[in-house]
Amino acid sequence: MIDKFKAKFVEESNDNVHDLEEALLLLEKDTSNNEIIERIFRAMHTLKGGGAMFGFNQLSEFTHHLETVFDLVRNNKLSVTDDIISLTFESIDHIKNMLEMGDVDDADELANQAAFIQRVQQFSNSDAPAAAPVASASSASTVKDDGSKTFLITIKPNEEILRNGTNPFYLLDDLHAMGEAKVVAFYEKVPVLSNFNPVNSYCHWQVVLNTEESVNDIKDVFIFVEDECEISIEEIGSGNLLTAEAISSTIEEASKLQKSLTKEDLIAKAAASIPGQDKKETKKKVQLKEHKISSIRVNSTKIDELVNLVSELVTIQAQLNLFAENDGNPAVLALAENIQKLSRQLRDNAFSISLIPLQSELMRFQRLVRDLSKELDKDIDFVIEGGDIELDKNIIEHLTDPLLHIIRNAVDHGIEMPDERIKNGKAPKGTILFKAYYSGASVMVEVMDDGKGIDPEFIRNKAINKGLIDANTELSRKEIFELVFLSGFSTKEEVTDVSGRGVGMDVVKKKIGEIRGEVSLDSEIGKGTTLTLELPMTLSIIDGLLVKVFKNQYVIPIANIEKIHALDTVSFGKTFNHVVNIDDEQYPFIDLRESFETEVVNKGTEQLILVKYEDRKVGLLVDQVIGEYQTVVKPLGRFLKKQENISGASIMGDGTIALVIDTNRLIHNNAVKKYRTKN
Incomplete structure (x- = not known):
């Protein structure tokens, strides 16, 4: 125990x-x-x-x-x-x-x-210089009601209390920590030396305490010694009565004469010191406030178990819906709908419990910036915006290492030395801004520094020298910055304890990808660098759109979907370079039948699903849209672990499997494939 x-x-x-x-x-x-x-x-x-x-x-x-x-x-x-x-x-x-x-x-x-x-x-x-004195209410001769209360606390420990490992002085320390306190020690029971036993307690104390804490909070100090002490807690009056000279002199006299303090005597002394307050009002009994527990501590394994059980419930719910549809009984259909509503509410509540604020992990980043900046003789301010944004705890656990590396890079690579910053017209102190905010069903995390930035041409030349790209390859600005995430790429010439080992940003991209996130980089010479992470709020259950490609079923996250168009097959027969014209706007599209290497089922109508990708929309061509589906995402087995376009699988109501499409990865990999084919 x-x-x-x-x-x-x-x-x-x-x-x-x-x-x-x-x-x-x-x-x-x-x-x-x-x-x-x-x-x-x-x-x-x-x-x-x-x-x-x-x-x-x-x-x-x-x-x-x-x-x-x-x-x-x-x-x-x-x-x-x-x-x-x-x-x-x-x-x-x-x-x-x-x-x-x-x-x-x-x-x-x-x-x-x-x-x-x-x-x-x-x-x-040490004889270190004292801080400037702060004006205190104790210098006042009259008592003001500042919302605090003054108590008389009597503590009489049993003689054996020391033998149980309890130190009564810690109780006095705890009371001092709650506000202003004056203590009277009574030692009349201490025997002569020949009869003195060092393991016995002979003293008792009275404490006059001024505090803003409640009676219950004071009682909590003695929660572990209730059976080993006689404890009395009595309210004397409102305000800091220790500021009254009559009270102070009474306490001093009691200490000198070893005379016990009484509530009645202190109240009488206090009554004259409190403007507008009579003796009857001062004697008013303490009203105990109702104590409500606003939060509880729960082991994280219990939360994981709850989320898993809810996930299983959602899967069984899908089976119930399928049975109700096949049975056709109106009563069963209504029951299935009601259970579906309840399971959805339970799902939302379970996942809200598993969400924790980013702020809980940001402390280590603040400490990291502080320690590294001192180690590198830099002056850096770490600013946090959106620390109250909440994410699935499993995502935050996987996010910590990538963020640590990103921030290390910002401190080491990004922020210049103070003299260099002054020479470039900047403040000597650099800034790293950690900013988090919601964007649809995703959470965006930006890590921005106001350092020297990255020269795209320098990255390009570095990639050529390392043999990562050909010298004749033409790349856009965005594609050049993507090179930073290639394995073995580093902009740092020398190896340090902080960074520059040629390993890092590729691992960052891989780790973020494992939690179905995306990472991108942008930079401007002389102004700084920004790394942006796009993250899902949860990993286990998503609202998805169930579609069919040939004989197989797939799930597309609804959060990524903008619109669905039903177009005749002729429209796609006229397309050039996989671009379709809809309402006088052109959209690139990916034929999932080609991507998944299946047969084309020509029914005369094609379903085009427009999904968000970065700052544009891309179409996904499927054979059939089945409908909305509450999806429990299960991880892929080790044989399919390297399949980047698929983020997981879901068990359908009839026991079949539907693969969950990672639309960002699918579009990115398709673009890379086209680029390589072209070159």
């Missing part, structure tokens, strides 16, 4: 580390932001407390020292510097290793940890 709780702690701690990393990146841009500093302190404090509770003692000790540094920062005793931020980033990496490895007893590893702790302690023990 304890292993289950430890695993849960590690999972939640990784979320805290992610939040810590994100906050630190924000702090680097605004070093005086107190809200961000508090956010960092709370994340560290949570890691420290949880680590001690679940046996990660080394993690707890290490985070305690780091927390001390930021406690000095938040109390304006230490300024945020580049050295502190850099060390904290290193500490985050160290914490990640500790979460993965747990406590270790290896001598070398313990020595490394001790050395790291010593580096952290240098900041907390």
